[in-house]
Amino acid sequence: METPVSCLNDLLRPLTALLVAASLAGAPLAALAQTEQPPKRQTQQPQKPPAKPRTTTTTPAKPTAPSVAAKTEALPPSQVGIGTLAKQAFMVDPQTSTVLLFKDADKPMHPSSMAKMMTIYIAFEEINAGRLKLDTRFRVSERARNMGGSRMFVELGSEVSVEDLIKGMIVLSGNDACVVIAEGLSGNEDSFAERMTAKARELGMTGTVFKNASGWPADGQWTTARDLAVLSWRTIEDFPKLYRYYSESNWTYNNIKQDNRNRLLRTVPGTDGLKTGHTEEGGYGQATSAIRDGRRLIMVVNGMTSMAERAQETARLVEWGFRESANTTVFRAGDTVAEAPVWLGSQDKVPLVVAKPVQITAPTGQAVTPRVVARFDGPIAAPITKGTKLGTAVVTLPDNRVVEYPLEAGADVQRQGVFGRVTTMIRHYLFGWLS
Missing domain, CATH: 2.60.410.10 (D-Ala-D-Ala carboxypeptidase, C-terminal domain)
Structure with a gap:
């Protein structure tokens, strides 16, 4: 017997498959590197990270970009719900399995740092099963220490607690923390990525393939907005005590304080997670969860052009979801x-x-x-x-x-x-x- 949560895919897939069939005809090529950078380290110069992948496409100079308010006057339409600046969008009330917003939500897209939610999910699962403890410590390898992009600045050869690594992945979006966890649990990142994909299938994420633990751009690594919404809800539902880490707005590690890139934690009432992400080709994205008066909404968007646009658009959509719909209790x-x-x-x-x-x-x-x-x-x-x-x-x-x-x-x-x-x-x- 399936509950409303487990019906999230089965009940809605026939309808939305028809809506998005045309959009599935072609898939984007490889993603580019994540560019959400942490602040520069104050105490010690880190080793030079590997070069980020670069695109060979040249873009002509653009005039001054219009404001977000101006853009919303002619928003690209969605298949379900209001128009949005996002290229992919999915909003659902998980308690009733009702889709409020759907825009190319089954179209393959780059997971970017939102892939970290699966790494975190597996870590939570290990903790719940008693195979891992928050004070378990994993050693930092050279590969982990040399990761580029967003980092928590772990020291080569040091041992870091699982709790610190969880905060490093969630609050600081640390690519280095993801590698430490992956190597600690599976020996190497490739094996851990296979485990991530297997878990995705188990959760019903049929359009997702992971190639690494952090979402660092890799050939063949894809997800969908709907799949990330499923992962978001399962994280909240399966790990209610551990989910609290997603609501931390800032954290200091190695004498470096960094803010959570999820600005809605500080600006939109009721927001308690989850994860932002960015690739040069895929744009800025975010998985968001917010709860008000006992009602929760989960939303995943991707394809925005800047951090500011992402913050304003996600806030606008969340407010719309709560304002324009409501739940009625039957029993x-x-x-x-x-x-x-x-x-x-x-x-x-x-x-x-x-x-x-x-x-x-x-x-x-x-x-x-x-x-x-x-x-x-x-x-x-x-x-x-x-x-x-x-x-x-x-x-x-x-x-x-x-x-x-x-x-x-x-x-x-x-x-x-x-x-x-x-x-x-x-x-x-x-x-x-x-x-």
């Missing part, structure tokens, strides 16, 4: 959806309840009444333990999407005594009771 957690007949039980019926709230997303101010059908195999034989899954609530939304929620026993039902069972069976076979 609260513990509400009875139906009653099922009980066979040979101390009571004739057992309530079927939902463990989590059943909600639907609709435009703000619009009243929506879904159709709800309870499915179960009955009568249900006693004894029955409260919390046992007994059926499914099938919710059909006004747009004909179907979302399913598990139904559980809302009470314990004891088995009848010998005399009661005999009486019930006689009544059933002679008079058809419960038939």
Whole structure:
């Protein structure tokens, strides 16, 4: 039985596949290097990093760029939702699996530093499984120390704790931290990248292939906006205690203080993650999560032209999502959806309840009444333990999407005594009771 979270791909893929079929005809070529640079080191000159890949395409001089406000007057359209400056965009309410914004969200794009979310996911998974601890220390190799791009400035030969490496990847976007984790967990980065791709398939990220732990440009490394939204939600859902690291707005390591490049943490109420990224060819992107009054939205955008444009556009889209849509609660957690007949039980019926709230997303101010059908195999034989899954609530939304929620026993039902069972069976076979 799938929940609304696991339905994120299955329910929406048929619709959006039709919308974006034309856009999938051609894929971009190789990405260029990440250029989100950290501040220069104050205490010691780092070794010279490897040269970044460069494009051979020349671009003529451009006139002064118009402001973001001017650009929004004629925004490129989206297949679902409002127009946006982003080349790829995907916004979803994960609690209801409702897509609010879709623009080429299944089109291959460069993951850039947003790939680090998978490296972090695997590290979180190892911690939850008890195979890794926050105070576990990994040694810094020469390869890690010499990584270019954004860094946390680890020292060659030093040992760095897993907790510091997690902060280094999230807050500082450290490419060097990613290599240390990859080598510490898998021996080398290539093997770790294979593990990342395998985990992506396991999570349902069908359009993603990783080639390294940091998102450093590499041939054959791709993802989609939808896939990164799936990864974002699974991170929040699977690791609620560790997810807190994504909300840190700045951090100091090796006497160098750096701000989190996710400006929405400081400017948009409710923002608590996740990760920015940039390649010269793919543009500026960001995976964002924000929660207000118990409602969470997840958004992934890519293809902006500057950090400022990315910050303003992501803020505008998040505010639009919360302002123009709202959730209606159909059933609260513990509400009875139906009653099922009980066979040979101390009571004739057992309530079927939902463990989590059943909600639907609709435009703000619009009243929506879904159709709800309870499915179960009955009568249900006693004894029955409260919390046992007994059926499914099938919710059909006004747009004909179907979302399913598990139904559980809302009470314990004891088995009848010998005399009661005999009486019930006689009544059933002679008079058809419960038939």
